[in-house]
Amino acid sequence: MSDDPPPAKTLVQEVPVEFDLSDQISSRMSSKLSAFFGQLVVACLCAVGAVVLRELTDLILPAGAGPFALTFPFVLFATLFARWTAGVITMLLSALFAWYFVLPVNNSFTFEIASDAPRVLVNVLSGFLIVALAEYYRRVVRQAISTRDALAEERKLLLQEIDHRVKNKFAMVSGLVRIEARGAKSHDARQALERLQGRVESISKVHEALFRDEDGDSRVDMQVYLSSLCNSLRDGVVTQDGVQVVTDLRPVNLSRDKAIAVGLVVNELFTNAVKHAFEGREKGEIRVLLETEPAGLVVTVADDGVGMPKGDTRKGSLGQGLLQSFAESAEGELEYPEVAQGTCVRLRLPYR
Structure with missing residues (x-):
């Protein structure tokens, strides 16, 4: 009876991140540009969302209030759920829209006053800083998820190995008791050994029932x-x-x-x-x-x-x-x- 553990499987460290919208969009595409396409789609949707929110705000507040402030939440969302490329594209598209349509002079890239240029630059750089911080956070979370899943897989393999070894031990003990029972000359001794074997089988079945449960209950x-x-x-x-x-x-x-x-x-x-x-x-x-x-x-x-x-x-x-x-x-x-x-x-x- 072999006591060797089953061959261990190779643990895969790269685990897909469940909340990546760009991956979900591009998952059915085989082109090398599929990943970028998914990020571009998310970026465009976020930019459109920023524009729509900008227009709704202008219906309530004075026109042009906070031209860049409403962009940042969408930049953050795009980066967290579709990587830094989507965040940068969202920031650029939203900044161009605010510059051309919101800032005076409207429908022009001309600044009404000279101080508007540094203001636009600071807002754009602030958006890029948000992208950098969000991407760092996103990678930390991605690594944490990969580590969690790898540890869960390793735990599963270790439990399978323990299960294999323990079942072998139970089977070995039960087999030895069975052999002794068959060789016992005394009827009482044989019955006592058969009872002992039954008790070993009873505990063994609990072990099997526990390890059959993949949820770890x-x-x-x-x-x-x-x-x-x-x-x-x-x-x-x-x-x-x-x-x-x-x-x-x-x-x-x-x-x-x-x-x-x-x-x-x-x-x-x-x-x-x-x-x-x-x-x-x-x-x-x-x-x-x-x-x-x-x-x-x-x-x-x-x-x-x-x-x-x-x-x-x-x-x-x-x-x-x-x-x-x-x-x-x-x-x-x-x-x-x-x-x-x-x-x-x-x-x-x-x-x-």
Whole structure:
């Protein structure tokens, strides 16, 4: 049995930035100019937005108020969402519009007074400074996103490697116990080893359920977990061909520790049923139920076998002591209701 981890994948550091509008516009174009085209489209839209806002402002305020002030928000937007090229183009187009149409003399690049030229220059340079700062911020955010995604991918690969190794360890321990059980000369020793193997399988199934969840949630889907556990117990413990295993499990999530405890309870009750319920019989049925009630959850393991003597819950046995310990770990209580045929044990888990 190999204990080598699966081959590691190469981590890709360049991660697309989700909020890049220019990339979204140019993503379907194969031309080398596609990236610039996307930036140009965003820049033109931002420049038009600045012009429209400028015209709306002139309807409320005196004409020409703050000719460049309304340009800067659109320059900032273009740079953040379409790179510095879009910001520069937006600034230039908006500045030319304000210079030609807003500043006196209107419809001319001639300045009414000499001091207007330095004022225009300072406003344009301020716009370029906004572009530089926004582009720096944008690159920092881009790098942070790339680092975040790379770390997430690395974490995923590490978890896959751990999962691979831990599953190998569980399989190795289970295999060794199985070999010892088959070679045991004492019937009691063989049964004890088979129970131990079942407990290892129970914990292993919780591990598989946790690592099957790609969202990293530490809660276990009990429907999937108990179904997998019962299938393993049926294949590994049930020796009579006529014994059927029936499950009816509701979709419920429990914490990892509670799930392990519940699985161990089910394992003990299941193996007890296989061991005691069908002595001298070829056919029978073991039922495992997971139900929800207003007060909490109920896990039931029942069989239609010979049953236990009335009032006998084997309180003095080691198995019963383990069952009680597992139930307490799950913060639940065991019940032994009387049934017409066979044995029924319930584990009640109140909502906390």
